[in-house]
Amino acid sequence: MEWTSRGIVLGTRKHSETDVILEVMTPDRGRHLGLVRGGRSKRHRPALQPGNELQLTWKARLSQHLGAFTIDPVRSRAAELMASSLALHGVQHLAELLRSLPERDAHQRLYEALQVVLDHLGDAEIAGPLIVRFELALLEELGFGLDLSACAATGRMDDLAYVSPKSARAVSREAGRPYHDKLLPLPPFLADGQRQPGSEIPFHDIRDGLTLTGFFLERNLSANDSRSAGGLRTQLQSSLEAHFRKHRPWEFL
Incomplete structure (x- = not known):
């Protein structure tokens, strides 16, 4: 062979x-x-x-x-990735996520997404949203994809603001308002497909994205995988927050 x-x-x-x-x-x-x-x-x-x-x-x-x-x-890429804590934690986190895939199963979409994320790990403002999108793609490849296309309650495709933790489907702001404390926030950069990851995305939206994907990763990955990925995600989020606190301190006032 x-x-x-x-x-x-x-x-x-x-x-x-x-x-x-x-x-x-x-x-x-x-x-x-x-x-x-x-x-x-x-x-x-x-x-x-x-x-x-x-x-x-x-x-x-x-x-x-x-x-x-x-x-x-x-x-x-190793020298570039070792130059910052974000990139170092990022590559470790991505590798741990991919270990949840069955060995020798082809996932070309994830391979291509991995290349893109690795190429941007040095820029926190782009890397943060890309990592959230990578985690969404991984969940979909594992058969646990989120449906963010329309409101689960009304069918409307605009003003989506939440995700149901039970159904993994989007919920509009109006329909979700009475239950907002039981729903997960859906950040605008995921709700609106026209917006691309970039410097205009505030850290609290990236944090909400990581909270969203983290919930479904923990629920759907095996216990060992979720514990391992969870520790690396905590380090990754800390590195992201440190960057934004340094370069955009007004977001934390």
Whole structure:
């Protein structure tokens, strides 16, 4: 068995004194593991950092075997990602989220979304909304997608302001007003598809987005996955808040 593809490094773990098991996200093979011989060497270690992109060839005698990777670096993001706490926490969080996917199931949409988020982790004002959207996409790929297209109570498609924690469907401001304390806030950048992630989005909207996706991630991921992802999300949100407190202090007055 043999195949060749590009892959984004999610992480490694020690296998022997010289080798590692590499975990990557690929467009057509999904999350995949394989042995890298000599992976702990000075030659390979820089390429095997989370967030880097590799050209991979995987070989195994049988498809169900672990198999072995040969690697060639394509794009190095690791130095940029390690330059800020937000980017470092972000790449760790994204990798942990992707571990909730079954191994070797193709998710090309998530692979492409991962590339976009990684390319913008250095800019908190873009990265925050992108991470929320990535989490929504992950929930959808896992079969737990939210329906934000119209109000669950009235069918209207405008002035959507809440999400029902029971049905995972949007609720309009008018219909949700009597029950607002039992509903989850729906931030405008998710309710209005015409707005793109950017510097105009205030931190409280990003925080509401993370609260929204966090609720459904915790409910639908396994207990171990949700605990692990939850700790990383807390670090990520703290890094985001620190950025906004520094660069937009008026939002916290």
